[in-house]
Amino acid sequence: MYSHLEQFPEHASAVLAASATTDAGSWLGQILSIGFFVLLLLGLGVLASRMMGVPFNAPRLAVAGAIGVPIGGAASILLYLGSTPTSPDFDPERLAGPGFVALMSLAMAVAAMLAFVALELALPQGTRLRPVAAARGAVLWFKRIGRYRRIVWILARHGLWGYVTRRRDGGEDASTQRRLARSLARSMEEAGVVFVKLGQVMATRRDLLPPVFVEELGRLHNEVAPVPSARVREAVERSLGRPLDEVFADFSAEPLAAASIAQAHLARLTDGREVVVKVQRPGVLPIVQRDLDIIRRLARRFHRGTDWGPAIGVVDLAEGFAEALLEELDFEVEAANIAAVAGATADSPVRIPTVHEAYTTREVMVMERLHGTPLGGADLSGSDGGHIARVLLDCLLEQVMVGGIFHADPHPGNIMLLDDGGVGLLDYGSVGRLDGQTRESLRMMLLAIDRSDAVLLTDTLLDVVDDAAGVDEERLRRALGQFMARYLHSGATASMRMFTELMLIVTRFGLSLPPELAAVFRALATLEGTLVYLSPGFDTVTEARRFAEGRMAGELNADNLRDAAMAELVAVMPTLRRLPRRMDRITEQLHKGRFTVRVRPFAHPDDRALLRRAGQRAVLMVLTVVTGLMSVGLFNVTEGPDVVWADMSARAQVLSIAAWALLAASGLMILRLLIGITKVGAAARAMDT
Template identity: 70%
Template sequence: MEPLNVTSVLGMIFGQVFSLFMLILVLLGLGKLASRLMDVPFNLPRLALSALLGAPAGSVGAILAYYGSFDALNSTDPARMDQPGFMALMLFAMAVGSMLAFVAFELLMPRGTRVRPVAMLRETSDLFGRLGRYRRILWILVRHGLGGYVIGRREGVEDTSVQRRLARSLSRSMEEAGVVFVKLGQAVATRRDLLPPVFVEELSRLHSEVARVPYDEIRDCVAAELGRGIDEVFADFTAEPLAAASIAQAHPARLLGGEEVVVKVQRPGIGPVVRRDLDIIRRLAKRMEEHTAWGPAIGVRDLAEGFADALLEELDFEVEATNIAAVAEASVDSPVRIPRVYEAYTSRRVLVMERLHGNQIDGTGLPEERGEEIAKTLLDCLLEQVLVGGIFHADPHPGNILLLDDGGVGLLDYGSVGRLDARTREALQMMLLAIDRGDAVLLTDTLLDVVDDPGEIDPERLRRSLGQFMARYLHGGATASMRMFTELLMLVTRFGLVLPAELAAVFRALATLEGTLVFLAPGFDTVSEAKRYAGARMSEQLDSGNLRELATGELLALLPTLRRLPRRLDRITDQLHKGRFTVQARLFAHPEDRRLLRSVVRRAVMTVLAVVTGFMSVGLFNVTEQTGVAWSDLATHTQALNLLAWILLAATAMFVLRLLVDMVRDGAENRRR
């Protein structure tokens, strides 16, 4: 056996290391070039992964291009494989393959997408958890006779007896499905503007009384949240709860200072269950929005999001404490009692607040006059919160209203509140005024002023539709109800308009309150009373003192414009006198228009370049093609033309990939809008 030549071995090792080093440099250079040419973010881990996938594919392409087939490669002298031409082609092909794989990753996983193995495993685990939850919910529905309706059966739903049976089965299914679905049923039960009366009646029977948490767990939770023993905070803490609801349990207690309080303690382990079920509800709402005609009309996705946000806020009692303080500050003169919060003893899972003595409303045992008085007080309170304070109770269902022993009214549970800015409050007042006067023009102008993006809407067609809407609900002896506002939302949606979420929340809260007031005063005209309040507010604002103050404020806001107005008028009249008055109009002044123009021009240029380079590449391949002659045996100028053909082909591929990247990004941006 011949001894190894150390020089040869070192030379071979050096050659391999040098080749690897050159490949890395070429990959980095082409990766940077690809990021610039195709607006793809340069990312070293992506580039390394692209090299692992693209380099082998590129080497196969180089072998086929140089030798024609793998059979020719097998019959070739191994010494010829070290020729500089073949090595250069191999290196170039591997680099191009890696670059194309790098760009392909941008198509599959766009900018900002990160591969997180732990997150992927967690998502997979969540998927299996959802599938298990789907199976359990489906089994509950099937067991209560609702399986056929899940797959789209509609027979007999117009029959009253079938509706009654269906509503009762739905109520029992929601009760068995758990906390989120019980809360959803309670919320939907107040929406008489959306559901038939039989469904409202059955879902209203959903109760929140569930199995009570043992006192030992409550005591441990309070001690852990407050950081001290229960005896160090309370002089007395009753083990028997006032109520055991689906999310929290309320216990009467007395502080060391003697104040009577209610301690609201979150049920152990409720957070993950609620979040999982809310995720399911969001997904179901998304499918309804995409695959039904009524879903977008009533904004089912927004309803689900609003419900989910409100329920998630209910899981954080510190948020509720902040909400109570804000609403109390905005409703300081209201006759409705709002419990005081003891912030020193409040945490995310424990809320300590003033105890109000009374009973929840059920409509029994109240004289008709007393019921009407309480209903009017509650409505005025909510409207004052909406139109004056700008922060309002977003879920005034019967369980959150207390008839106090001293004859007053208390409003509880501020886990969900809505907030309005001054402009939205003013627009809401104008909408109520327009509805009161039957003024379709004013209502149209107010809607177009407050919607997120009017777009290319036809104002005259919208005005006629709103006129017909008001004629249907406000004239001819028809009784107006909060269903009118739901119809208004549906009408606005049909025109492609989107009301601000906070304004839609006002309508939902009013609809919920109307369902609540039925318990107090059957036949109570919520819409008429709301118009009465809005009219009184408008008259109060137009009072001599308030009007003078309002006019002074508007005049102060106009002062800068008024100061500049004489100079501008003088300049305009001077230009008119000299015949130099001109009007300049900028084309594509809007950023979106400029972006669209740039995108169209860029794509047109890239398309032309791709076609030109593609035809040039095909032409050069035809010129340099010599059957039966290896690339290494071609003349030097023929090799150069053949190499140029490959470069042009690679350029064509890059232009095509850039077009694909642009189209994928535009599609993603359109979906986000």
């Protein structure tokens, strides 16, 4: 190429030097252009951060620049020439002017700034991208999809999918309700352990479900095959961290009972004490967690897409069930429950098995063996059923009223008639807890029912419900008065069903009792069936009154009253000491006519901040509309058919730039409003969780 220059060395050197100078100038110009663009991008990024109210972030700005450069370049060519490089009338020579360079730089920077804001909207700063967690989540999602298909197929096969996806008016006749309840029970039994337990819990909610559903779901049972003895031994050794022979002198291979969550084996410790070993079924925890996640998701869908979901509080029901079931899977929690209940009823004749804490873990629990027969299979011919029933009722009421922690599922399978004539209470995976204030409210409710005092019962209910705003208290009082007249008049046979009716009244008025208080009524209703089985005709309400009167009589002696009065006097003493001075000050101001009341509606900083943000958004919205309309008006003045930027007059170009600037400002203000709304929604979700 340069062969002819070899004859003229001096001329060749000059040409090469000029070429190198030109290349260096070209490279320098490109570097300066890139530097100018980077500085412009940084400046606009800082401006966008200020205007949008988001923190400045250099990596996000780099990503936004990579997005904005090609988009802005293509947009600038289209705006400047009115055609694309593939058009036949495209003229690249017209792109060499300084006007196009300025327009292209501005378009790239604006596109990058819009991309920066879009990234903030899509992925707010603080969002952590975790590829490994995302991959694991995708795998779990695919597994969940398979489980969803299985559940949908079960529902569809039993004719229930229409009740899940469509709103029903609840006008079905009795035979249709019976068929629907039976289909629901069969579907839950087929879906597995978690859904069976959910159905069993729903069967106790007489306040939420019709009687036919309670009846059908109450028949649910989950028969499972026992885990092979080799796997049980392996699970126990792994959980205890030592060989089985170091702990047990004898370990029965055949299970005493096999359930869906765990199974029990008889054993003998090395010191000779007989025990029962409760072993969690291997691999049950991941299955339970997966199905609980599905139940939560289905509950949220039912809440949004059906009319019956919000009415029964399906989301709260699912959350409460999930919490209770996960607690049941932790045997250390159950051991703590047993110790707490035993401490609360230390004087009760009801036996509670002692837990050997040294051999208890999350998956294995070793407890004292009680010799006897479960109540469901016991022969009651030679037993005093009435006495046993009173002992059980007194034990549960003492747990509720005095200890504040009680057995929440006292069905016949958890009650054992001991060989020595005593009674044992088993399985403390599900317990209820009451704080002192709730126990006092429960006492007041029972006192109001005992006295047939509708006013006191209304006041007590409104004190304990979650949200009493907007309730028609007079209508509620009349409804409770009618309830008492129906159940508590002379000659009426009271039963624990009256508490179910009471919960239905509360639900009908849009109220909801605290879950722990509803658990008390459910436990009493569950126990009543057992008590009637032990002693036909057993009057649970009368016996509960007997217990309450005896307890109150013991608490109302002179010493207890004096101690209670002294405690209350000490609590109110500071207020009583300040009261005379405050009364004197008030009367003096009234006498001088200077008594005033100051009201500060926006005294709290959060209230003022809320009002300030609302005002700013209103002004921003007005400015957005005004600037948008102004840009449209200027476009109508400057734009014409087949007119491109290069052919416009200087005045038209200025007006066109102003129109585009107003349009960009309007777009930025819209983005600012969107980011503000997004932040408010994220803050609300954070508060909810």
